[in-house]
Amino acid sequence: MTTVLPEQTSAPGSATSESVPRLRPALVNGQRIWVECPIWCVEDHVAASERHLEDVCHTSGAADLVAPRxxxxxxxxxxxxxxxxxxxxxxxxxxxxxxxxxxxxxMYLEPAAADVFADGLVAFAEQVRALARTARDA
Structure with missing residues (x-):
């Protein structure tokens, strides 16, 4: 839920529970407002400077899969x-x-579909390890 409040000089109280959202500043159509963010949101809503309130979105930090070259x-x-x-x-x-x-x-996955995808990644990782063993033993 997005809460629009008049501009304040400091953010309201901080959350102590991981499930409790917190209010953070956002810039929407040049107007500074406060939006309710989930605790996992790392988005800088002021820097994003959206044109419409419904364009504000919350994003978490990323998990990367990197391959050596x-x-x-x-x-x-x-x-x-x-x-x-x-x-x-x-x-x-x-x-x-x-x-x-x-x-x-x-892709945008609901949590259950993300679990299925993660299971596939684990199976893929096991196959990659088996290929590496085969290459080492060859």
Whole structure:
């Protein structure tokens, strides 16, 4: 839920529980307001400077899957984070797990689907380890 309050000089009280949202400043159409953020949100809503209140979204820190490259820098393969909107409907505020392949292609998964995806990653990791063992033993 998004709460619009008049501008204040300091943010209201801090949350002590991981499930308690907190109010943070946001810039919407040039107007400074306060929005209710989930505890996991790391988005700088002032820097994002959205045009419309419904464009404000919450994002978490990212989990990265990086692959080493022979003779070069590591390459980011996947990144995952939480994202939630601020719309008035409850489904708009439900956090989803994003799996981003690059800046253009990504998936938005509900928690149960994210668990299935993670199970697939574990199985994939086991197959990669088996391939590495085979290559070492060859």
């Amino acid at each position: 022979e003779g070069g820098p590591s390459q980011l393969l996947l990144l995952s984070r939480l994202i939630a909107g601020t719309g008035s409907a409850p489904e708009d505020r439900q956090p989803l797990v994003t799996i981003d392949v690059d800046d253009v292609n990504g």
